[in-house]
Amino acid sequence: MTIIKTIFSGEMFKKGVVLNNIPFLAFITFLMLVYVAYGYHVDNTVHQISKESKKGDQLYSELQSVQEMYDRESLQSKIAEETAEWGLYESIDPPLIISKKASVN
Numbered sequence: 001m002t003i004i005k006t007i008f009s010g011e012m013f014k015k016g017v018v019l020n021n022i023p024f025l026a027f028i029t030f031l032m033l034v035y036v037a038y039g040y041h042v043d044n045t046v047h048q049i050s051k052e053s054k055k056g057d058q059l060y061s062e063l064q065s066v067q068e069m070y071d072r073e074s075l076q077s078k079i080a081e082e083t084a085e086w087g088l089y090e091s092i093d094p095p096l097i098i099s100k101k102a103s104v105n
Contacts, residue, residue: 006012080090
């Protein structure tokens with residue numbers, strides 16, 4: 001009870017307790033400011049990571065859509081249809097192997 005009475009009565013200032021500890025109080029104040037600034041920094045970093053994660057998820061979804069469209073368009077039957085418009089048709093006969101016989105000297 002006497003400590004609270006001493007603080008509220010102002011006797012602490014008369015004795016010079018606060019004035020003698022100003023460097024320590026300034027250091028504690030500085031630490032509190034750094035702690036608050038660090039909290040804001042961490043909050044912004046977490047927010048930015050969350051935003052980039054959502055962007056990554058969206059890009060992955062777009063990649064899956066594009067791959068599905070590529071798979072549909074690259075089917076052999078689809079390519080045969082598209083090239084038929086140019087007059088190119090799928091070969092029915094297997095390719096011939098042409099080989100050169102070695103000559104004996």
